[in-house]
Amino acid sequence: MGDTICWLLAALPLLWALAAIGWRKMPAMKAALGCYALAAGLSLFLFHASVSEVMHFTVHGVLLALVVVYVLVFGLLLHHVLEAGGSDRGAFHLDFPLRSDEVGAGAVVVGGVRPIFGGGQRLWTGRRHRRPVVCGAWISSTQGDDIALLTQSAVPWGALAIGTVINAELSGVPLHELGEYSPWLHIPLYLLYTFVVVVISEGWRAVRLHLDGILIVFVSLASVTWAVSVYVSVELAGAAAGGAAALLLVGYWKCQALLGRRGTNEGEGRQPLGKALWPYVVLVGYIFVTHFFPSIRHIATTVGVWQWPAYGFRLELLYSPGFALCLAAVVALKLYRLRMTEGMACIKKTLKQVFPAAMATIGFIAMSSVMDGAGMTGVMAAQAAVWAGAAFLAVSPFVGALGGWVSGSNSAANAMFSPFQRAMAEQLHEPTIWYAAAQNVAAAYMTMASPARLALVAATIGRSGGEGEAMRLVGPIVGASLVIIVVGVLIGRPASDAGLPV
Template identity: 50%
Template sequence: MHDAIHFLLAGLPILFALICLVWLKMPALYTAVCSYGLAFALAFFSFDASVQDLLHSSIHGMLLSVTVIYVLVFGLLLYNLLNESGAMNIIAYGLFRFCHSPAEQGLLISAALGPFLEAVSGFGIAVVIAAPLYLSLGFSAKKTMMLSLLTQSAVPWGALAIGTVINAELSRVPLHQLGEYSAMASIPLYIFYTFIVVAVSGGKKSVKQHLDSIFLVSSVLSLVTWATSAYVSTELAGVLAGGAAGCVLIAYWKLKSFISNREIETFASHVQMLKGNFYKAVVPYAVLTVYIFVSHFSAACKRIVTDALVIQLPEYRFHLELLYSPGFALFIASLIAVWLYQINVARLAVCIKKTLRQVYPAGMATMGFIAMSSVMEGSGMTHFLAAHIAALVGSWFIIASPLIGAIGGFMSGSNSAANAMFSHFQSTMAEQLHHPALLYATAQNVSASNMTMASPSRIALAASITNRSGQEGQFVRDILPIAFAALLIIMSSIVGLGFFFE
């Protein structure tokens, strides 16, 4: 009975956050603060954590959120600069050269380019880039939120697979094998997400009309992700898969148009007129991508950016390489935008004010939720939850393993943080049950990654960009069914892989 009460108390902060967001419709900012306060109180009174340890965990969580907020600030600044200069509208019109219907726009931006953007940057940058594009294309705030969050379909390979690398190290499994099996478990997810993207962007009736494109995109993503992870480099799998999917999709549409000898006239005159400006408009994003790519894959450049301007606080396990982070790449891209469009001081001040108004609710919510997650981890609440779920299911832990990973992804909003929380626990369970560690490492990796799209911190980010701060509860209700369906698919995939291991 005592353990049952403790189990309920350990999960109460997560349940409380869901009730506040979904049922009470509280803004994410207030929910995060209250959830953190509840976790702090429960850790002190029910889990015997000292105030000193709790404050240490709180500071650790707040510092971790700085890494995300650093990216968020300059991501939103870049968006506001491009919006102020009119570049976002130019990019939106330019997309009509490749995709003419809302469903095609969703396929290109969320299903294909989303994994590429997340792979080269991580930290939810795909959301920051995709959401403004959808708004410029005339999508509603609700559709924009859902479609921008659906760019998170390849988070195991986000930020050049840093979360997967952490998982492999903690689980003591080969990185290429973890990447390979994560890709295999993600095949049905790619198909599922691509169907959802088309249904959301173009309506349910458009799914039948675009079945060929749906299976083309999901097949390219699945094949390239698996082949690259298995035979080339796990770190590059998302980059190559997303890039290949985008290129193949555009080529396929061009071929169809050529064969049918049909050109869609919608916005054609605008596109032709803006053709030259389109390339100018995407220059900041090109600079962003090139900087991240070079800083990660040029040994000399990587050595420079990881050695200079590094903030380290070992007592809090905090390490922020200012020049290596995507935040700095976004800062450079913002400077390029200011120079390229000759944005004067007055207009720049307006953009900065807009950015700060958007950053505040999302940044504070992110800080609160990550601090809550850190307090729960530091006090043992998270491990208590996981251990008792494992004890409850026993030899059926193969079903519970993805659930534990999902809890980590939902709480932290980060594959890296979730894997740091639970990868060692998952490998310990594998040893106790005499099951392959690689199977549970895969379950942890894929489930934690996919549940980040429904995490309160990512929801707050999407709400901020769409100027819907305070309506996060509605966004949670919209995205949670998709996330839970994805979790069921992951559980089925892991069970299937379990038979393969036998």
């Protein structure tokens, strides 16, 4: 069998994933299960893996996926409980003093804070107004479409960094190390996207007007994301950075208001922000305590642990962010005084919504595990190393971007390509960390230009059929992001070899 044919057969499950999702518009669950079946069949009949080996690799992948599904289930439950409690109908309206030209100020918050706390949703305030608003700023439907897509700019740390956790597990890189290196590629993009959101909202002249807010958001997000990822917890970095950016920006605005440099905005019908934030306080507080206090961490990592040593599986139920999300959901149920019927409705919605997402996650990770164990990933990496050589480091972000564009999910993209990136690093005798970081960040940013994400946001904003217009805006932006990521990899790799901090 020729090398090229062998490479094509080894890559066939990934090629099928690209075609099934990107071309045939197949649901992710069906595509993932089909990819797994194809990988298992090829492993048995062409790559000489035994039935017992394929089963072993499959179980290993399923168990790894359960770590992610545990977080996903309770994350969705918290979302539905907050929605039932009304937090999406004004409780998150930020009652801050804004300038009279409040679109740009609100856009600064969206560009810097909403990506962390789950962007892409419209916020509504008051009973009289039924136009989309963002942190008190009136925006057009077109602006809402574009801004909703750009709120995906913090995907590596969104949803408690689920995608980054998958990347670390499949690439074999310690999570804290991946959390340290990914910001090197990600931090410049905070500035780019905050800048872009302001331009979309008010035009180029608004940049000078809101330059102070842009810089505050950028510096706070960049520094806190890196510091928390390195010294506390990668899962907590997004929430901590978003909270810091919001507090610093609001404090700055209030100081200006006291000095008479900024007018106030007396809105009507606003609900208190504090009540809506309590579930997040519980969430962040629990993760911080279990990660930062050794005695509590010892209890959380030794009590209620599921493990299967034969497969290298270990799920610390109390230490996982999934348990923190569960606690936050319980607090929200009590806080909003939801009836039992409402609580059961939230659970039903969660189960209905989580099933396809969980099956897609399980399918893609099981596929990657089978391909890796049967040697298919190694075959692809060996041939790619022959074709690209050392230049593959510059190509690595494009591989991650392809997965993000096709799947519309950082988690799915990392599940598909993280083992391949690791194998490439091994073939080229390079440190795996740069390939893993490039995969993680590039896949995350390209999700905002994926066909699935474009269609979802257009439908949510009420502009179905406007995907082409959104793509014309977002395409060049994510293209510029990809160039910045490639440059970051090429600069960071020699810098780390020279012992310089990155």
